[in-house]
Amino acid sequence: MKRTVTKMIESICLPQALDFWFKQLNINYQTHTPTVKVVSKTIINDVVKLVLKPSKAFGEFVAGQHVRLKLEINGIGEERCYSIANLPNRAGLVELFIKVQGQVSQSIKETVKKGLVLDISKPFGQNHQQSFDTFIAGGIGITAMWPLFKASNNKDAKLLYLTRINNGSQSAALLKEIKASKFYKNGQVVIENGRSFLSDSANIGEFLEGAKKAISCGSEGFNEVINTQVYLVKPDISLSFESFKSTNAAPVKHEIKTDIQVKLINSDKTIVVDNKTSLLDSLLNAGIKAKHGCKQGICHECTCRVSAASLLNDVNKTIQLCTTFPSTDLELEL
Ligand code: FES
Known part of the structure; x- marks a missing residue:
């Protein structure tokens, strides 16, 4: 009997068990399970901005890292990865910009409310902010490039933001700082229609002047265009990519090979x-x-x-x- 009672007390006092109760009461006391409380939610057309206050167990993050947000939809646990769109700050807040394009993001748009506590992963991903001199973002890819660009130690670093005009105004409205920032060496904010801009490789050649190490973040199609255009005008550049692509999508347009x-x-x-x-x-x-x-x-x-x-x-x-x-x-x- 004594053993049973001791086991019961031990199991109730397990850090994970305590975290469960703290999740209902006050996430600040959680020590093992990372969670976030929704501080605010803003929706502009097809983008949801969440400002989140993490529990202690979340730990610290650096510019350019990502998180997996966990939700339950119709009784099924779902996880999605999002880039942290801000820099570490004294308030300890984390910002996510979520493009509504599938069941999970739709559910976030409809059901996530201020004050709700959500499960989340610890921040993860490489810290490569110091190595690039040129950042290229397509559409919602700006959310991953923006903190890297801001945290860059390279004072000559440049950011090129390419997006359709409509989406650009949405994202720019969300990332208010963009409006007042000087991305380009001539001080202009570059928000262009991706297609027309990229059809003119002279423009991108001018932008890439002096660039040695660049990173491009956007949809797979966007990165393919960047890949072609950039190497056309600057074959010696080192170019990395971050692509937003569903690994569930059937990628093969050619004959299936199994060997x-x-x-x-x-x-x-x-x-x-x-x-x-x-x-x-x-x-x-x-x-x-x-x-x-x-x-x-x-x-x-x-x-x-x-x-x-x-x-x-x-x-x-x-x-x-x-x-x-x-x-x-x-x-x-x-
Ligand atoms: S697992 Fe994250 S980029 Fe492949």
Whole structure:
């Protein structure tokens, strides 16, 4: 009897159990389970801005990191990864900009209210803010590039923000600072219609003058255009990408291949994969513990070096496993 009572008391006092009760009472006392309280919610057309106050267990974040927000929709737990759109601040607040484009974001728009407590992951993702001199953002990709740009130690860093005019005014309204900021060396805020701007490679050539290391963040299609245009005018630049892409979408427009060999050099293994499953999923399905985070091409946790492949036009030998669908045999430094 004594043992049973002791076990009961112990289980009630487990940090996780205490966190459960603190979640209902006051998240500031939670020590193990990261949660956030919704401080405010703003909706402008198809973008929801959430300002969140995290519990202690959330810890600290740096510019350019991401979180997974957890929700229950019709009794099913769902998670989505979002970039933290602000810099660390004394109030400890976290801002997320969520484009409404699927069931989860629609549910956030409709059901998340001020005062609600949500489960969240700890912040994650590489801290690469200091290494770029040029930032390119397409549409809602601005939310990932903006904090990196602001935190950059490079005083000559430039940010090019390309978006459709309508979306641009929405995002700019949300990210009010953009209106007053000097992104460009001539001091102008650059909000252009992506297509017409990019059809003129002279413009992007002027923007890229002096650029050595750039990063582009946007939809997969946006990054493809940037990839082509940038290398056209500046073939020697080092260009990285963050793509917003659903790994569930069928990416293969060509014939399905099921006999692609992926050699893992460091672990001396070879697995056979197909071209309709992301490399990350193929590795995980084969029981290989590949490091990953968002599975959406955002966090860079799954970045891996390729030693021989014809991926991404062979321009960059570093790939993100979660958004790469192999078309040919390759070797990974894994
Ligand atoms: S980029 Fe986050 S897991 Fe691949």
